[in-house]
Amino acid sequence: MALSLLPSSGSYLCTPLRAVHWGPGSVSNLPTVIRSLVSAYDKTAQPKALIITGKTLLEKTPVIGDVRKMLEKVGMFGGVFSEIGQHAPIKQVKAAQRLAEDNKVNVLVSVGGGSPIDSAKAIAYFIHESSGSEHFMPHIAVPTTLSVAETTQNAGFTNEQGQKAGVNHPDNAPRAIIYDANLAMYTPLRLWLSTGMRAVDHAIETMYRDGAPPQVRHMALFAIKGLFEALEACKRNPDDVKIRQNCYLVAWESLWPLARAGALGLSHALGHKLGATYGIPHGICSVLTLPETVKLMSRNLQGYDLACLATAHAFLPPTYQGSVDKLGLDASTGSEEAQRAAAHQVGEAVALLVKTLELESTLKEYKVPKEDLESIAGKVDGSKPEGAPYKKEQIIDSILTKIY
Template structure:
């Protein structure tokens, strides 16, 4: 889809969900100021910004200046720079208490806004922080345990829903800005990543600016795009798939794969970047259709806290999980459908021709491997510094993840996880 600045638009991201809205066609800081004034009638703003963006670019200063210059009725009450990868619990608690203090002069309302400027760890943090702000008794990591326990049992009615609204300005393609679920990693040394399920409210607005994403290191940007491909593949390959999810996943795959491969070769092509950003919405529409995910996400959630990038987990695990499921004969027909979608993409056919691979001898895992290698992404645990000594703990934590049980071949034993991990050790 051609992208142009100067044609500003505001529209729902999805046709079946009230949030988020997306805004695009303008510079991110100008769009933020416009919608703080006109759309959200904001009174107070707290910013959570990426360390790299704040240190290496003028993005944060441009955002702060736009709010101060163009939003005379809005008070910028605070800014926090940095959330470590995979959103540690202790950091979430720290920022919550900082924001709570900054907003303490009067009761929190829906005219109070958290703005995230950066990647998925910030977005996850803000969704959880907004929920915690509505519940004053949640002040420590121990208190946060009660929210997680309730989320595990899908019984969160004892907690007040978020009042604060979140504006997300993403610089990656991981897609967390399009759902309310938030992932955060325990700070107790276990390395366990936990999924929290706040009520569906945030993010309320997502601002898409493809030029801003050029500040993201190519490796990070492209790998998070593979994360969105993972969303599409695992929904399309699910035995609980549905037509709505299938259609969205197919659309997302075509936009994401083509957009990412083109961005790899032409990094400043804003059309390709914008296509990928729209592909993320399709991917999250597929996830939001009610289709459960699988073992790539389950293992990836727990691999991340070992120091592996959010998107890199999918680069390593997705082809292996597809191969393992095929060996188990768990979802052969669904995988064939997904493979056929991918080989319709012109760039994928070119890759296959250059590699000398024939359609008859190429399964879904092979096609995904070809795409991920073309993007220059890591393909083994060794590539990202994870050795055999980590496999036992990784497998144990994976069994606690909800998507392990909804894999096409349910993952219920540690040995099953080890089998998959052995496929990508080195």
């Protein structure tokens, strides 16, 4: 973007993240990371870790068994809670909290997708509330999907009414992350690719998220390029561990650690209302909502936000750029008409990527009643940030009706 368009002031607020390890086999760093984090606030404490995960990883893969053996070998094993389901039901989160308190653990290790990771964040939050401790219990995230929940301070879960809820605190983000592609090889391809679309959603919505620092937007541009290329490559070669490792790294760039609260944008806001209520996986929510959301944004955004989204066009692989006139890396120098055309093509490119990855879906497929569309739009509209560039009627006509 042109220097004249960059914000003249702003802030980058860091999360408590202290370490990121990546590469096949990097989970072997776990005992060292645990010891470092526990000793940071109590040098005399013996590390004792509770593993937070789901049934599938425990029962159908060797992943949790291997992590358990590693921790048992060094005397750090404090239990496994494997009941975390999709969208992290609060009943399961609270049960895990009780186990953590009963077992007197002092570190949490989440292994899995967004639900175990968000659950561990929520557990740390609730323990902090109930104990009155000065510190949040440290949390190490070991993702096996591309949801990138590990970089945020938000902890989403499903409340007793079946609605998306959550807690948020600057100290709630994991202290360390381990991206080990050997573990990712056990993740089914469709799940892996759909969570990759969630990462695409992060990167693109960062382009127009109010208050996103320019440095983070610039990083998201490279994440867009990397994700399109890596997800396509993974679709062609699902058993290539190097490609899966690359997917992790570009997904990490899509939601760079930044202390912030709330949904990234309209696509995420819609996903929050659709996911838990209708049992739609996080990644599929993005598959459904992102293409048409970007097209709507291409018509409604103004100024710097429009220029950022238009610039994303230049970072698409050539086969996704369509017939739009190339604006180059500095899309802000083009006319408003040219910017809107480039931004619209980003939405078309996302739709094409969804098709290429064979992830196409509809709200009808997930049994969302058509009569619910207005109430869904109303809930999103009612909780939107001040000055958001969309209206309830546009959510219905330009997005929900089209994806039904």
